[in-house]
Every structure is written in structure tokens, then in C-alpha cells.
Amino acid sequence: MASIDFTPDGDMDIPAGAERAWREGLIVLATLSATDLRYGWFAYQIDFKVGGHAFLSATREPLVDIMFTLAYTLQELRAGGSAEIDFTENSYVIHLELAGDRVRFTSSHRAPAVPPECPFDDYAAAVRAFVASGIACLVENRPALAENPVLDELRALVSNPPGGGTGNQE
Template sequence: MRIDYTPDSRRDIDPGWAQAWQAGRVDLAALTATDLRYGFFEYPVTLTIEDHAFLSTSHVPLIDIMFSLGNSLQNLHKHGSAQIDFTENTYVISLELAGNQVQFTSTRGVLAPAPSCSLDAYTSEVRSFISNGLEYLEAQYPTLAQNPAMSELRALAGL
């Protein structure tokens, strides 16, 4: 299992925010989680399970995918199932716990057998992805570390 992203500074800001960003009127510490999830840091993200690419360098908002992965981790541990969904489209990746294995299916077709990985591997990879994403974003934009959404992400991932 592998989850990764590639930073792309040209996609740090949604065009709808561009003027305010350039004028210095955007305070990353004060933006809502919703604003951060939908308007910033749209990077290529890959999600591969058993050589099946559920995401293959799809441009998604990094903070949004981190929240979705963090929530999926919480739901897997509490309910045995979860979903990874995306704000920009209707694509959904469903996760189902079968013993100690997490099985993955998606709205883009059924694979038989469903790709899977251990719950421990999924937990470790999600935590690493979120930790690395937060570290990168906060190094690039230090005021972002003051945003409550970053603490919320850490809590979701158990960091």
C-alpha cells in the first residue's frame, strides 16, 4: 500500500482566492477548515493498493484528502468500514475491514478479488501521509500551523 503526493506550488491557491492571496489578505491561520479543504494546495496524489491505482496522480486538495483519510481511519477502527470521498467529484473508495485486512473497492469498477492490505499497514501509511503533508505545508506556510484545522488533522490521525 502506498499513499503519496507531489507538491506543486503553482496549485497552492485556487483561482477564486488568487486576488486576495496576492494582496496579502489571506490569513492561513484564520481560514476555516472548509476553505482550506476546497481552495488550497491541490496536488497530484497517488493511492495504490496491491499495484491497483485508486488514485493515479489525481489533483486533489491535499488538506481535503488528509481529512478524508483521517476520517476513514477513525471509522475503520470504530465501525469496521469507511469511505474516502472527494469534494471535486463523486468518486468514492470504500474500505471494509475483514479480519485484520482492509479491502478496497471503488465506484469506478469492481475488482475481484478486492485489493487489500493489513489494518496496521493502512494505519501506518495514513498517519505517515498526514504527518508528512502537515510538515510540508507548515514548513512552506508557517502561519498555517496556527490554524485549528491542523490540530484537528493531527487528532484524526492520532499524531
């Protein structure tokens, strides 16, 4: 089983260097680029567990970046059978590998002796739920984000592919 959660933190919504400009109306959330939203805005505690192993536990990461990264892993698993979750600020990498209809998770640090795994459909459902709850939280707390096309891009990334499943149907 995979579980992915976050804890909103209003104190970390806006990067320190941008707070004054945002308050003065010089930064408009509806027009911020994906890059801006991914690297610095909305840094929340993220928890990511598979089979009882915590790959991320109360790790503070930009929520939009984690949502995009996880959404891309779904596409990469479908297309090539493997994916990575990596972090700009350190060398930690979580490796995902599709084995039949299951996803096996390993990491570059503190990897368990037996790699945890879960059904692809469970992982995909956890990613979709995480992205949906992340978008809902952001829009509820910062309504101007509802107009930002970056959120539509995220929604499209996690929408079901034609035929559903992993794309590796035999």
C-alpha cells in the same frame, strides 16, 4: 501494502479567485477555516495504491481534504468496520471494509476482480505518514499555516487510539 503520496505543486497552492486577496494580506492562512482549506487550497497530485492497484493516480485533489478524509476512515473503520473515500466533484467512491485485521478496498469505477487488501496497521501507518508529510510540507512552504488550528485537528485525528489497533479486539 498501502502507499499514499502527493506531489507538491506551488502553482496550485492558492485558488485562482483568492490569489490577489492573499497577496494583499486580506486572507491570513493561520485563520482559514477547515472548510476553506479543504476545498480549493493546495491542490496536489495524489497517488493512492493498495496491493499494486492504483485507486488514485496523479489525481489532483486538495491535500487538506484528502488528509481529513483518510484520517476519518481510520475512525470509521475502528467504530463500524467500514468507511468510504468519496469526492465532491464526481461519483467515484473507494469503499473500505474491515475483515478481521485486514482492510479490503473496492471502488465504484475500475475495480479489480479481486479486491486488494492490506493489514489495518499498514493502512493506518500509511495514513499517518501521509498526514504527517502533508502537514510538514504545508508548514515548510507556507509557515503561517503552523498557527492554524486545523492542522492540530488533523494531528489529533490520526493519533493512536487508547490501546491502538482497530478497536475490534476480541
